[in-house]
Every structure is written in C-alpha cells, then in structure tokens.
Amino acid sequence: MTKGIDPWEVFVCHVPANAQSPVYSGLPLRLPLKPDEIATVLDAKVTRYFETLSNGMYQPQFSAGGEVTIGVKDEPQACVDEALAQSSDRAHGVIVIADAEHNSTQPGGFGNPGGACAVPPCRASATRRSAYVGAADFSPDWGDQPPMDLIEHEIGHALGWPHSGYDESAAEPHRSALDVMGDSAAPRAVHPARRDAPDTLAINRLAAGWMPTSAVAVIPRSGSTVTLAPSNGSSGTRLAVIELHDHRFITVELLTATGFDDHLPGSGVAVHLIEGNDATRIQTPLVGEPPYDHLLTAGQTLTSHGWTITVGGGWGATLQPVAGRPTVTG
C-alpha cells in the first residue's frame, strides 16, 4: 500500500476536558476542528509532498471520515480504535487529529503500518493502518498555514518506515535533519516559513518500491567508484550499498540542498549504517554530529566500519575497504 492512490479518512477525536491521560492532562484547550476542513488541507499539501517524494508513484488521498469521542480515562490509541471502527470500507488508512494538545514531554503522535494485506480491499478496519497526532499543529497560532511535517512523519510510519538518527537517550530523540523519519521539523528551524518535513532517504524509497533496484550499486568487497545521482531523482545510480554482516549495511547517497531538503547548508553525500532489514531497522547517520546536516563534499573522506568513502568531483564516490583489514564473510 505504498503505491498508487491510497485513500485515507480523516477523523477528529474529542478529548474530554478532564482527561486523565498524561498525554492530555492539565491542558484545557480544545480546538473546533472539522474533518472535512483538515482533509482539504492534507489533500493539497501532504498529497503533494508524497507525490514529490515518490516521483509520482504514490498519491495519498484524504477525505472526511468523521468525529469520535474518547472517555476520561482513555489514551490516544482509543481515538484510533474508534476511528478505525467508524471508517468506511473504502479507507486504506485513518488519520486521527485530537482536538487537544499533547503535553510537551509526550510524543506528538504515532503511526502504524497495520497488518499485511495481500488481497484488496485492504480495509483500514481490518489492517488497522493508522496515524494519529495531537492538536498543536492546527492551533490558530499557525493561521491558515499549519505545519504538515508531523503528519508526514506519522504517515511515513504507516508506509513502514522506521526512525532515522533516533537516540532515545536524548531529550529530543529525533536527531537527524536528513529524513522525514528523523527531526521532521528540521526545515522550519532553518527557514521559518517551511511547513513540510525534509525529504527521505534512498533506503526508504527502495523499501516503498519508489526506486528500482537498477538504481542501486551494490559495492563489491574489493571496493569500487560510483557516480552518484541525487537520491530523490528519477535516473542514475541513486544509492550505493556496502554489505557488512549480521544484517547490517552502509548506504551512501547524494542529497541535494533543494526542494524539501533546502534546509541543508549544502548538497553532499550522506552515509548511514542500516541494521536490520524490515520496518524495525535502525538507520544511523555516520557523517558528522546531530543534526547531521553537514555532508561529505568533494575531497572529503569518511572512514567507518572498515571502509573509506571518498567523494570526488562530479559526485563520484570511491568506496574501498580499509587496507589490510581481513574481508568479513558470512
């Protein structure tokens, strides 16, 4: 469910004034949100965001679902459960916006890819595919320009994408500015008018089926040089992969400081350690320090996990095993 038209239904969740969940407690504001109005906003902005990321291969569509109400002792998941129960047979996912804000110590939302669906109709009520956010992004403070990045992040989870640059020991665990699945608000920190999340990584595009395997260069154990094309483009080598062992690999890709990545100080080569190969994989930036936005440019070298990665002119990248290191097999 990462390709083609993807029907989402939008629900507003009414949270009681005296809600006891630590997510909501002590916050009196309740916003008069309307599912149809939110669906109209998402259908313009979030749809365009994912159409761009997928090079036109994925078109989420948002329509009004309805309104649900949770009990005084309920947690946010109850909003999602109610919305799934009310969703129509046409919905492949529900997105739920609470009318209450979240306490600052709580996550802003969550997303769930739901169960596998091999055969249509893949109703959300059956797969439980969902995304949820609190009300903060629809506060009147934002006027008619609400931020979309958190919803884009949670839909990323619903597409099966894991976090990247996530450090649960940090006060704000989303550390990476390189990926919607990192710090989704990173662009706004640089350009206050930005409302969308950063672009995403080639590994996520590959997982979603938005990038053909022919765009991937698997580096032989003896090393090689590849000319990288922008990882969000539609031609050329968009991802180089070094296989390590124990289900770990290194990804090397060119991110350009344009479009949804216009918050980056400059274009450059990003390198990530990927551990695992499904939606629970861990994606760790290897270049620089949080927010990891200073990427490798011509003449720079990174040595990590037994490999050196040297960037040349024209975004040629030479990937070589460190001299003298025995080749790890198996």
Ligand SMILES: [Zn+2]
């Ligand atoms: Zn997340």
